[in-house]
Amino acid sequence: MENRHVVIIPIEIDEEKEASYLAAWQDAAEVMAAQPGFIRTYMFRTIVPGSKFPLVNVAEWESTRHWEEAMNVCPMMGQRIAVVHASNYEAIRTVLPTQSPSSGDGRMPAELSPVEARRRAENGQLTLVDVREDDEWAARHPAGAVHAALSTLPASLSDLPDGPLAFVCRTGNRSARGGMQAIRAGRSSVYSVAGGLEAWEAAELPVVLPGSEGAENNGDRVADAMHEG
Incomplete structure (x- = not known):
C-alpha cells in the first residue's frame, strides 16, 4: 500500500x-x-x-x-x-472531500434565486445560511444571513433553526454541497441560492460590510436566528 x-x-x-x-x-x-x-x-x-x-x-x-x-x-x-x-x-x-451525489439519499437541494431567497428570509419563511469561510463572511455577507462554514457544517447543523434553510456561498457550489449535507441529516425544505453572493450582489440585494450598522458578530453565527425563531 x-x-x-x-x-x-x-x-x-x-x-x-x-x-x-x-x-x-x-x-x-x-x-x-x-x-x-x-x-x-x-x-x-x-x-x-x-x-x-x-x-x-x-x-x-x-x-x-x-x-x-x-x-x-x-x-x-x-x-x-x-x-x-x-x-x-x-x-x-x-x-474536505466532495461528497458524491450518489452517496446518502442522493438528493440535491432545490435552487432559489437570490431575490426569492431574500423575500422568503425577510418574511420569516426560511433561514438564510452563509456557508463560506470565516474570512469571507467577515469581508461581506448577505444581510439577514447566519453563518455556518461548510468545513464545520456537519457539527453545526443541529444548531440551525428549525424550518426551511437556504444555503448561500460565493457562486453556488458550496451551498449545494451544504444543502446535500442538510438533506442527508434529515432536514426538509432545503435550498441553494443560485449564483451565490455574486448573483446576490448583481441583483443589488443588501450585504453587510465590516463596521456597517447591523453587522452580525461572527461568534454568534446562528444565535440571532434562533432567538428570532
Missing part, C-alpha cells in the same frame, strides 16, 4: 492580492476535492510579521499517484514545494 502524499506549498503574495488569490484558490480546491484520492487541504496564514510566505497550502492525498493524476486536472503552476514551520501559521480555510 502506498503511503499518503502530503504537499506543502508556501505562497509568496502581496497583501493587497491575498483576497483575490484566496477566492481563486477556493475554486481550484473544490475541483481538487472532487478528484479520486483527495483527503483534505488546508490554507494557513502566518502569524509571524514580515514572513516571506504569508500563506501556506497543505494538501493530503491517498498516494503520490492520485496527486499526480489530479495535477493533470488542476495544475499548480509556478508554485514551489518546500517545508515550513507549522507553528508559525494558523489555519484559515479547510476543504
Whole structure:
C-alpha cells in the first residue's frame, strides 16, 4: 500500500492580492476535492510579521499517484514545494472531500434565486445560511444571513433553526454541497441560492460590510436566528 502524499506549498503574495488569490484558490480546491484520492487541504496564514510566505497550502492525498493524476486536472503552476514551520501559521480555510451525489439519499437541494431567497428570509419563511469561510463572511455577507462554514457544517447543523434553510456561498457550489449535507441529516425544505453572493450582489440585494450598522458578530453565527425563531 502506498503511503499518503502530503504537499506543502508556501505562497509568496502581496497583501493587497491575498483576497483575490484566496477566492481563486477556493475554486481550484473544490475541483481538487472532487478528484479520486483527495483527503483534505488546508490554507494557513502566518502569524509571524514580515514572513516571506504569508500563506501556506497543505494538501493530503491517498498516494503520490492520485496527486499526480489530479495535477493533470488542476495544475499548480509556478508554485514551489518546500517545508515550513507549522507553528508559525494558523489555519484559515479547510476543504474536505466532495461528497458524491450518489452517496446518502442522493438528493440535491432545490435552487432559489437570490431575490426569492431574500423575500422568503425577510418574511420569516426560511433561514438564510452563509456557508463560506470565516474570512469571507467577515469581508461581506448577505444581510439577514447566519453563518455556518461548510468545513464545520456537519457539527453545526443541529444548531440551525428549525424550518426551511437556504444555503448561500460565493457562486453556488458550496451551498449545494451544504444543502446535500442538510438533506442527508434529515432536514426538509432545503435550498441553494443560485449564483451565490455574486448573483446576490448583481441583483443589488443588501450585504453587510465590516463596521456597517447591523453587522452580525461572527461568534454568534446562528444565535440571532434562533432567538428570532
